Amino acid sequence: MQRLEAITEGIRQRGKKALIPFFTAFYPTERDFAELLIAAQQSGADLVEIGLPFSDPIADGKFIQHSSAWVLEKDFKLSGFISFFKEFRKNLTVPVVIMSYLNPVYRYGFDRFADFMEEENISGILFPDLPVEETRFLRNYFKKRNIAVINMIAPSTDGKRIKLIAKNSEGFIYMVSAFGVTGVRNKIAPELRETIDRVKSITDKPLYAGFGISTPPQAAQIARDVDGVIVGSAIIKIIMGREKNFSIKEVIEFLKAMRGAL
């Protein structure tokens, strides 16, 4: 297992800001998803985040809601994704982390899922509905396999919680860069800067920002203060509404523009 801390530390030591594209598993199809992962790898992604769909994604805005509903409608099965990934893994050199709401993984079994992650060298997992206080009950499943459990800090997180999360989050800290759900936004929340400064005064763990970052100038602006940028909704926006004939070139151009901005 390639440890996430080593990966994120390595990116920093190379003097790079990390680019982390997010893709919903099997969106819009299994084949397109595979091509998107390869495209991300070739466009300079430092890490890719794969989102597993959930029927009730309360932290997500319209784009990720749409991609989740889309694949569930097409009868997405976790076991199907696992079989696919076991086959596909060899094509990826870029490190992978997984994002999932708790319930699908809970139902599948944390232990069994952690086994899969270990076997396929998936370095970290992030649950958007898991607060740091409840991380303890599942950390052991992942810790003993050297899989990082990543926690989030939001603009509403106070100083005491920032300390707790900074201490607990493994691999990197996910900085929620907006008040609200995931999605494309024109502006970055003013409180964000303050929270980032606070986090940085407490810890030197890598800090990656996500939620609402949708353009290269935004990415460039925010990357001055953090170690990396996570971008999801803006990619789905390119595909949404033309799932059958979207242009993968457009996705690649977008990722390259983001890469260039960082």
Added chain:
Amino acid sequence: MGLSSGKFGKFGSRFVPETLMGPLIELEREFYVARRDPAFRKEFDYYLKNYCGRPTPLFYAENLSQVYKVKLYLKREDLNPTGAHKITNCLGQALLAKRLGKKRLIAETGAGQHGIAVATVAALFGLECTIYMGEADMKRQALNLSKMRLLGAEVIKVTSGSKTLKDATNEAMRDWVTNVRTSHYLLGSAVGPHPYPLMVREFQSVIGKEVKKQIKKKEGRLPDYLVACIGGGSNSIGLFHSFLKENGVKKIGVEAAGKGQNTSFHALSLLKGKLGIFHGAYTYVLQNEEGQILDSYSISAGLDYPGVGPELVYLMKAGKILVEGVDDQLALEAFNDLARWEGIIPSLESSHAVAWVKKFEGFKKGEIVIVNLSGRGDKDIAINEVKRCKDLKQ
């Protein structure tokens, strides 16, 4: 039990995005302070008495008692000004929201009863109000939609997922995540992340407290049965809570069996659900093998929810309450029975509780049953008519 940890046994807790953790902790803190603050209690009681007309009557349903062959009392929560018990919790939470300096209330609604109650307290206390309602529910509860708008609420149509309460709750939570600095999320049932299940139960427990006094006065003893319907669980936990130590009083929670227990069209979260993490709590939820949440079904919009309050899970597991299912057909029969025999038109939600009394055959002579008549049924008359016409055609 579960006071500081936010857990009932191992159920409950809070599983929410980090953005909501700060506000939930703030809300919890303010709730603990307020519940011990005599001024808060006094103000809450003032509105319950003077705005809602509490205590609501405990009515001896003499005619229906003869038909159902048991001594039947009805706790008349349907006489609340907004037509259901929901207003009690709304007053409590709105007073808390004011203490927290929030200017806006957000809420989800299924049948519209909770939405109306929220719109009402928003008007009363001069707060802005946004209500999320599923498109499917908007169609079946058109009158309630008009009422909410009349009261000054902005009602937003939810078109995602099953277009019912579950999806309205998702949207309300997303709004809260976005506007958490200025808005209070006024959750209407004893579900969701801590402190909601505890807080809603505390505000609603006035129902059981009144019942205890009233039945002692009328009968000189406690009842043999308490019966209440369960959607999320606010009216049932409100009735049961003061009686949890009274082991001689059987507590029956009635879930909606929809088109039948053995079909996939029901809302039997406790009877047929599995443990999971849904809407911020570790609880029973209707879900498939993949851990995806299933759509529930019931003729009654207020019971049409795939989750359930964590305290009810705890009480069921501990054997403190008994959970039963009643299907659409039987609920409609009880709806009509109560109208004909007592001149009371109950909500379809409460009709499920009445229907359990109708079907149960184990009563002994002289036993006393108290049903929580949690809401009135004006909103359901059209549904009943449609069903009757269909039956006539068949």
